Amino acid sequence: MSTTCLLKHRLMFPLLVMLAGTAFAAENAKVADEIHGDKMKMEGMAKPAPGDAKLIASAMKAAPSSVAKDATIVAMDAQGMRTLRKGGNAFTCMPDNPETPGPDPMCADRNAMEWISAWVGHKQPQSGKVGFMYMLAGGTDASNTDPYAKKPDGSNHWVKTGPHIMVVGGDAAFYDGYPKSADPDTSQPYVMWAGTPYQHLMAPVH
Template sequence: MNRHHTLAWFACSVLSVATLSSVSAQQHTMPRSSSDQEIIRSAMAAAPPAIAKDATIIDVSKEGKIRSVRKGTNNFTCMADNPSTPGPDPMCGDENAMAWAQAWIEHKDPPAGKVGFMYMLAGGTDASNTDPYAQQPEPNNNWVKTGPHVMVVGAKGMMEGYPRAAMPDTSRPYVMWAGTPYEHLMLPVQTSKPMGKTARR
């Protein structure tokens, strides 16, 4: 499963949680299991502590069932590492980023005037740099490897001066999916220590 499967998984999960009227208050007052603590720890690895500590944490089971593990107080939602991918890829995004991701999933134009931010500080799996819907490497789809990064999405037309090459240097900022409605800025970051896969389930 590539990075964009993870992004789709995350966006669908957040959107599904958002459509629920509310998560039972009882769920948030019951003691959390050790598994929940692992999920929270993995999800919080996606973003800086100042963001992660107040973010909503969700979990998606192998069967696709979505569960709110912890209700947050800011507009960020974080999801733990996707166990189906080979590398660590917990993700954390704001509401505008989720609106952008929904548009991408539905093959629609992203909402105008909504710049969003997503963190993947623990890393990310690989993807095509030119085809937003590529499922695997092909001779001409410019597959790239990603490490820890943040994404600025919904900013089409505001990324002048950043490289737009089909095969970019992924150790530097670059525009991914350039020329499509979903072009976004990829900003690699260096973390203080390497992140491994989270052992859970």
């Protein structure tokens, strides 16, 4: 994420996308819905949906062009998740969530998608099944200690994230090699959500 940098990371996108069968598709819709919420509402008013070309362009900003050009692009609308462009590599990208204050398109590989699915479903992710995510356009603020926080409350250590990559699903020993402070220096690699099943490495890209 972000979710984070992912979903509640509003990255991390609260969340997305596995196109390997009906079961994965259903889980993907749930993940994408958590990340993007209701794209048709903004302050109680219906919001016109951007065209597919703009959504694709937004999603491709998440990753290097060499990755994004062959990635599957998906987006949420009133009917649920839909594929805007079928890709040919292991990555799936999603466009910016217009309901968050900053740009946060996201691109993740298959293992990262499984990890996000576990996170959104409050399930234990498979340890040692390493996944990789790009958020090169930046991310929206998130709690560094609570995987499910939606807003700062004075005690959940809200952090600001710029362009970054994420490594998820690693063994605990992998994350032990990086800072785990609740209030990290976000200009350097650090562990988000340390001590939870969803800890992951945040690595800024300058």
